[in-house]
Amino acid sequence: MSSSRYIFRNTATAVALIAAALASTSALAEQANIKSMSFDTQSANTTLHVVSSDKQRWDRLKSGTVQFWGHMKIDTRWPGYVQDVGVALGVCGPGQCGPFPPIWSAAPVSRDYDHQENFAFDPANIPLSSDTGIAVVPYGDQIIARCNQHLQADGPTKSYSFSHTFDASFTALTDKALDMGNAVAETQQGSWPYPLFDSNYAAHGTFQVQVVCDPVIKPDAQDVAADFGKFEVENVKLFLTTYQSNQPGSTPGTVCPSLKVTSRAQANQAGPVSMRIWRQKDGGPVTSEFKQAWASYDASKNGYYASYEKWENVGATAYFQYKTEIVGNGPFEPFDGWKDITVHCTGGGGFTDAPQADLDNPPAKADWQGEVTVSDSAGARKLCPRKGQVAFEASRDEPGAFHYRIGCSNGAFFTGTTVAFNDGGVFKASAAHDLSIVRTRSIQCTLQEIKQNGSIASVDTDKEDFTCIKRTSEPEADDLVSSTRPDFGKPRPPPVVVDPGRKCLPSQTLLRSRCIDKPIVAACKSTEKLVNGRCIGVSIHCLPGYRQVGLKCVRNPEVADQCRRDELRINGKCVRKPPVIIDCKRGYHLAGKACVKDAIITTGCRTTEKLVRGHCVSKPPVKTFNLQRLKQGSGKLFAPGLAKPRRHVN
Numbered sequence: 001m002s003s004s005r006y007i008f009r010n011t012a013t014a015v016a017l018i019a020a021a022l023a024s025t026s027a028l029a030e031q032a033n034i035k036s037m038s039f040d041t042q043s044a045n046t047t048l049h050v051v052s053s054d055k056q057r058w059d060r061l062k063s064g065t066v067q068f069w070g071h072m073k074i075d076t077r078w079p080g081y082v083q084d085v086g087v088a089l090g091v092c093g094p095g096q097c098g099p100f101p102p103i104w105s106a107a108p109v110s111r112d113y114d115h116q117e118n119f120a121f122d123p124a125n126i127p128l129s130s131d132t133g134i135a136v137v138p139y140g141d142q143i144i145a146r147c148n149q150h151l152q153a154d155g156p157t158k159s160y161s162f163s164h165t166f167d168a169s170f171t172a173l174t175d176k177a178l179d180m181g182n183a184v185a186e187t188q189q190g191s192w193p194y195p196l197f198d199s200n201y202a203a204h205g206t207f208q209v210q211v212v213c214d215p216v217i218k219p220d221a222q223d224v225a226a227d228f229g230k231f232e233v234e235n236v237k238l239f240l241t242t243y244q245s246n247q248p249g250s251t252p253g254t255v256c257p258s259l260k261v262t263s264r265a266q267a268n269q270a271g272p273v274s275m276r277i278w279r280q281k282d283g284g285p286v287t288s289e290f291k292q293a294w295a296s297y298d299a300s301k302n303g304y305y306a307s308y309e310k311w312e313n314v315g316a317t318a319y320f321q322y323k324t325e326i327v328g329n330g331p332f333e334p335f336d337g338w339k340d341i342t343v344h345c346t347g348g349g350g351f352t353d354a355p356q357a358d359l360d361n362p363p364a365k366a367d368w369q370g371e372v373t374v375s376d377s378a379g380a381r382k383l384c385p386r387k388g389q390v391a392f393e394a395s396r397d398e399p400g401a402f403h404y405r406i407g408c409s410n411g412a413f414f415t416g417t418t419v420a421f422n423d424g425g426v427f428k429a430s431a432a433h434d435l436s437i438v439r440t441r442s443i444q445c446t447l448q449e450i451k452q453n454g455s456i457a458s459v460d461t462d463k464e465d466f467t468c469i470k471r472t473s474e475p476e477a478d479d480l481v482s483s484t485r486p487d488f489g490k491p492r493p494p495p496v497v498v499d500p501g502r503k504c505l506p507s508q509t510l511l512r513s514r515c516i517d518k519p520i521v522a523a524c525k526s527t528e529k530l531v532n533g534r535c536i537g538v539s540i541h542c543l544p545g546y547r548q549v550g551l552k553c554v555r556n557p558e559v560a561d562q563c564r565r566d567e568l569r570i571n572g573k574c575v576r577k578p579p580v581i582i583d584c585k586r587g588y589h590l591a592g593k594a595c596v597k598d599a600i601i602t603t604g605c606r607t608t609e610k611l612v613r614g615h616c617v618s619k620p621p622v623k624t625f626n627l628q629r630l631k632q633g634s635g636k637l638f639a640p641g642l643a644k645p646r647r648h649v650n
Contacts, residue, residue, distance in 0.1 A: 031200045032080020032174035039170035040071040041205030044424050045544035048123045048164075048211045050147045051296040052156045055216045055270070058147040061140055062214070063124040063293060063307055065260070067424055068207035072170050074113040081180060082113040084173040086196035089121065090137040091167045091204055098197030099136050101125055103168065105193040111180065113172070118243070118424045120258075122309060139166055147213035159299070160213040161548075167206055171199035192313040212541070216270075217297050233273055233295075236265040237462070238324045238336040241369045241395060242343055243426055256345035257397065259312035263324040265334075266305055267295040273306040274327040278338075282318050290327065299540065302375050317345045341369075366457035368402055368429070370394030372447035374464040376437075384468035388435035390445045393543065394459060395428040396420070402429035403450040409463075410435070410443045415450075423544045430543050440468045 049062040074082055086105035088097040103121045127135040128144070135141060143164055150160040173196065239262040265273045273295050278288045295306035312320065319342050325335035372392040376382075390412075394402050399422065405415040412435055420427035435443065444463035448456050504515035524535035542553035563574035584595035605616035 030176045032176050033077040034080065034174065034201060035075040035077055036073070037075070037170075037172070037201050037203050038071070038073045039168075039203035039205045041168060041207045042069045043208040044068050044118075046209060047541065048143070048209050050143060050211065050213045051294065052214075052216050053270075053294060053296075056155050057151065058144055058156050058213055060294065061123045061126055061128075061143070062296065063122055063309055065120050065309060066123050066166075066209055067118060067120045068166075068168070068209075069116070069118055069424065070168070070170070070205060071116045072113065072203075073115075074172055074174075074201070076112055076174060078111075079176050079178050080174050081111050081177055082108050082172055083175045084108075084196055084199075085113060085115075086171050086193065086199070087117075087119060088169050088171065088195070089126070089139070089166065090169060092169045092171070092202065094171065094199050094202050095197070097169055097171045097199060097202065098195045100169070100195070101127065101137065102193040102195045105196060109180075119168070120243070120311070139164065143211055147211075150213065156213065156216050159215045162211055163208050164211050165206055165208055167204060169202050169204050171196050171202045173198050174200045214296060215299065231271040232268050233326045233328065233334060234266045234268060235334045235463075236263060236275065236324055236326050236336050237371070237460070238263055238322055238339050239369065239371055239460075240320070240322060240339055240341040242341070242397060254316060254345050256314040256316065257343060259314055259320065259341070259343050261310045261312060261322055262307060263291075263293075263309075263336075264305055264307045265293070265295065265326060266303055268304065269295070270297065270304055271295055275308065276325050276327050277308075277310070278323040278325075280321040301373055302377065312343075314343045314345065318343055366449045366459045367451070368394040368396050368449055368459060370429075370447065370459050372406065372445055372460045372462050374408075374435070374443060374445050374462045376464055376466055382467045382469045384440075385436065385438045388437050388443070388464065388466060389432055390414070390435055390462075391430070391432035392447050392460070393428060393430040394420075394447075394449075395423075395426050397426065399427050404431070404459075405448050405450060405456075406433065406445055407448070408435065408443055408445040410441065412436075412443075412445075421545055428544065437466045437468070441466060 044067040046065065046067045048066055049064060050058045051060050051062045052058050053060055070087065072085065072087075074085075076082065084105070084107050086097065087103045088100040089103055090097075090100045092100050101121070103119050104117060106115075108115075126140040127137065128140040129135045146162060146164075147156070147160060150158065152158050239260075241260045241262070242257045243260060261277070263275055263277055265275060267273060271294070273293050274290070275293070276288050276290050278286060280286045291308045293306035293308045295304045297303070298305045319340065321338050321340045323336065323338045326333040370393055372390065374388065374390050376388050377386065390406055390408065392404070392406070394404070399420060401417050401419045403417050405413070407413055412433075414433045416431060418429045418431045420429040437443075442463055442465045444461065446461045447459045449459055450456060504510050508515040508517055528535040540548045540551065540553060542548050546553040546555055563569050566577055567574040568577045569575075580593070582590050582593065582595065584590050587598050588595040589598055600614075605611050608619055609616040610619050611617075
């Protein structure tokens with residue numbers, strides 16, 4: 001049940017509104033009118049894994065983290081305001097999103113709402129249909145059904161990957177208030193995020209998630225190594241990581257990151273893992289919770305791992321301590337000791353720092369959180385010499401380069417610098433180095449951060465047991481059979497003379513005067529490897545920004561921004577287009593991007609000349625008239641073209 005806390009700025013108004021609230025119910029909340037509402041979503045580079053618990057069919061979504069980005073915006077009409085907002089998985093309308101899996105929620109209590117968020121949820125919380133009912137969202141059933149369409153004859157032994165589309169609904173509860181200073185802010189009790197049962201408006205968005213159907217490795221029944229023995233948990237590791245998600249804190253104006261607590265156990269085979277996670281905040285009481293996870297095969301780490309992830313809703317700057325231990329029947333079950341982290345909030349909240357063991361010389365604290373993994377590349381064949389690998393992935397909230405060094409117990413030592421890349425607001429850095437395995441031993445490697453002041457801070461430690469087995473092969477093979485030391489006291493057998501004239505079949509080869517069958521080498525695909533004469537699919541978990549091509553991870557191609565109309569793309573960059581040169585004909589000149597006719601220059605001629613076709617020529621002579629001619633009936637002379645004199649009348 002939810003409880004309400006009321007925020008008032010005016011005492012008289014507070015008394016009046018409290019009295020009105022006691023005499024009325026929540027049904028008096030009045031829905032506000034809105035101008036617009038939008039929910040824009042974008043996919044993030046995350047992977048969802050599907051595992052098999054019975055090694056017969058894929059039937060479960062592995063615990064992990066699925067992320068996507070969203071931009072939420074609501075424009076209300078006065079006097080409306082936004083009371084509560086939430087994001088749920090699936091497509092639901094106003095007032096219908098309560099039963100749907102909640103992803104995120106907040107109570108802004110503001111006139112309008114405009115917020116961007118990096119959403120994250122655990123795929124293990126996606127409901128699946130069963131004999132008792134049908135899941136409210138179909139994504140889990142659809143993903144498992146598509147994986148099972150690619151079952152092999154011996155079960156889920158070959159990896160398969162595809163992209164699946166998810167829907168998300170952004171819902172909002174609105175109300176009306178003339179004075180926002182007297183608006184009611186309601187806080188939900190219980191776990192976060194809380195489902196939003198009452199809402200007035202809804203908007204929807206979609207995002208893509210990469211799905212990988214993890215293969216189950218079924219060794220041959222005749223192989224002695226197939227007997228794993230009793231189920232045992234070899235070790236467990238605890239990781240504390242902060243993600244800048246801009247969650248509102250308990251104090252108004254406070255913005256806090258999210259804290260992710262990951263407990264990862266390694267087992268010798270598939271099976272259930274029971275663990276207890278201890279927690280202490282700001283020196284308060286120590287609490288614990290019991291959790292179970294399923295250990296499944298991870299091809300990228302070449303082992304069986306079980307993970308449990310928990311998101312901590314931080315309300316103010318606080319100091320956390322966690323510890324994870326395995327719960328089993330043995331007296332010395334593995335555990336990972338207390339680890340601490342300080343989550344800093346901005347804009348408000350308190351701060352309680354961790355007590356130092358030595359205040360005069362405190363140990364260096366790493367700025368990066370990460371994980372180092374020591375893995376074996378042998379698989380079922382543990383022949384030496386061979387290669388192992390030590391790899392790490394570190395992250396933090398700020399960009400930059402990670403200066404590291406790795407020291408291993410076998411004498412291997414690596415140093416380097418790797419630049420972090422932006423993965424949805426979290427900057428991650430990774431690297432890998434090869435180890436030379438020449439004998440049976442346990443190798444432990446420690447990842448350390450080299451800080452700018454020269455101090456060294458430890459980040460994480462991991463170890464792996466490497467075994468070297470000398471296998472005895474067939475006498476005809478003549479490959480790895482080691483000859484015994486000769487006894488000089490015994491007579492040696494006569495040397496074998498090979499008959500040069502003897503011929504073998506095309507499918508055979510001559511070895512020690514005997515014809516033996518040539519080994520049959522199966523042609524495997526680029527994403528498969530040959531194990532005991534069979535092609536087994538290999539699924540590699542690549543880092544964000546990379547994709548699997550064959551048996552390697554390659555960087556995704558960068559999609560450049562679109563160039564402008566006056567620009568041209570050259571070598572991935574937008575450059576200005578060269579000017580267009582127009583050659584006009586004779587008598588025309590270039591005006592802008594068009595050819596226009598040249599203006600005709602008129603030549604000025606003399607008074608005795610005239611212009612003909614652009615040239616000045618002489619005018620023809622003027623006719624002369626005979627002035628001796630007299631007009632009949634008059635004694636005056638007139639020239640042609642002259643006006644006659646006017647006649648005066650008295």
